[in-house]
Amino acid sequence: MFARAVIDSLEFARTEQTLEGNVPVPDLARLRDSLHDALGRVDVVVRGGKDAQRRPILRVDVAGELHLECQRCLGRLDFPLRLSNSLLLASQAEADSGAFDDMEADWIVASPELDLMALVEDEIILSLPYAPRHAEGQCEQGGARDRDDGGASPFAKLAALKRDDH
């Protein structure tokens, strides 16, 4: 299914094909470093078509939930993934000419052997927050940072001293 989906991108767009399926999160290998755990799966739909100027596009929709790692407490942060992006298919010549560089739309170089998994991974990685964090006050108590003495707050040390007094 999706794991080894390779398409001829221009043909896929011209014939307005659709490919949908779900991808187990562990298969998204390049996301691993950003994840707290690799549970779950994401639903993916890729549609070929044309934009308003009749240029070939791929529309990528991804929905699911990822378990990111909070950068403050290192706890699990449930991140609802909802991305929807249209990608213009540029020829290699167009890409080399720089004609697409200052365009607002996202674009990729059209390929007769486009690896959809890699494309979907790219799109997901671009949509992730740079430094994911729980909302203020929502961090896990006793998270990894709290257990680490080097990261203990002065207040925690103060509390420990007070306990020693009794």
Ligand SMILES: [Zn+2]
């Ligand atoms: Zn947190």
